[in-house]
Amino acid sequence: MGSPAIAILGTGAYAPAKILTNEDLAKQVDTSDEWIFTRTGIRERRIAGADETTSSMAAAAARVAMADAGITAADIDLIIVATVTPDLPMPSTACFVQNHLGVPVSAACFDLNAACSGFIYALDTAWAMLGSGRYRHALVIGAEKLSSVVDWTDRTTCVLFGDGAGAVVLGPAKGTAQILGARLYAEGTHTNLLCIGGGGSNVPNPSANPEGPQRHITMKGREIFKIAVREMEEAARDILKQHGLEADRIACVIPHQANLRIIDAISQYLNLPADRFFVNLDRYGNTSAASIPLALDEARRSGRIKAGDTTLLVAFGAGLTYGSALVRW
Ligand SMILES: CC(C)(COP(=O)(O)OP(=O)(O)OC[C@H]1O[C@@H](n2cnc3c(N)ncnc32)[C@H](O)[C@@H]1OP(=O)(O)O)[C@@H](O)C(=O)NCCC(=O)NCCS
Incomplete structure (x- = not known):
């Protein structure tokens, strides 16, 4: 018998409310909307509030994805958070997310660092784990609070990055959205x-x-x-x-x-x-x-x-x- 087919059962996203435009940045460092837009295509980015963390944004995106998939926290048995801006070096952001969502203790929860490729790395990892038949529903999340690691005096990097989170629920395929x-x-x-x-x-x-x-x-x-x-x-x-x-x-x-x-x-x-x-x-x-x-x-x-x-x-x-x-x- 082959591995079970695995699908994306739901998706979700969360972006903080605060918008930082190129014009705003031009008041902080020697740059301009024209330079940033022509070199990168970026006009604005979102910046997390002081009370927002990578895990709170991840959990917000995950709630939307679970609702989209029609499942609850009790159904989740695996959480992988791809991030380079964990809440703390230890414990994992995935454990904070588990706690925010009320996912049962029987779930495996861990972080994965592959930087901007992190979501694809996490997707492949979760796909393999679900494919083994030992896990049924996974939350695969990419979440970042890059504003916490950007040097706001360095115009060569601070114009590029923003905060936010996205999540998918993986589970047994029912004919659509198969990986x-x-x-x-x-x-x-x-x-x-x-x-x-x-x-x-x-x-x-x-x-x-x-x-x-x-x-x-x-x-x-x-x-x-x-x-x-x-x-x-x-x-x-x-x-x-x-x-x-x-x-x-x-x-x-x-x-x-x-x-x-x-x-x-x-x-x-x-x-x-x-x-x-x-x-x-x-x-x-x-x-x-x-x-x-x-x-x-x-x-x-x-x-x-x-x-x-x-x-x-x-x-x-x-x-x-x-x-x-x-x-x-
Ligand atoms: C960062 C990036 C936009 C810079 O564009 P670039 O065309 O390569 O520009 P350069 O770095 O050669 O800099 C050109 C000039 O603009 C200046 N400059 C850099 N940032 C600037 C800014 N925000 N505003 C105005 N001028 C800026 C530089 O100081 C340099 O000036 P100089 O010629 O007097 O030395 C571009 O290299 C890039 O996107 N690289 C990929 C980065 C990336 O994707 N990182 C994430 C990986 S996941």
């Missing part, structure tokens, strides 16, 4: 290109070195840009080939929402029209692990994804990590 495949990659030779310094064991303990590295994002943007295009194209081509699909069979691509120019380049390399790519980064910026589930939920609810469509998810992120997944709705 067809996923592929994961990592290129650890490029760990230096995008980092959050501080807060890890490879830096001096802050109690011994209060002047040590700050817990801030640092990035070599130009290098990442080039590699990201190559990696996303490879991840897309590999999975299409594996499933014997021509690119034009993909009705909707949900790419990681980092930069419109990266998305446009992939559209050209795959010879797929730009209108097949769902884009909401103009309103949210780069929300790292939250970006794909946030876009996926919006694409579904807006009717951009229709029954029978084959959707390609494709991401890249720090690590560098990258990956792709196929879902037939």
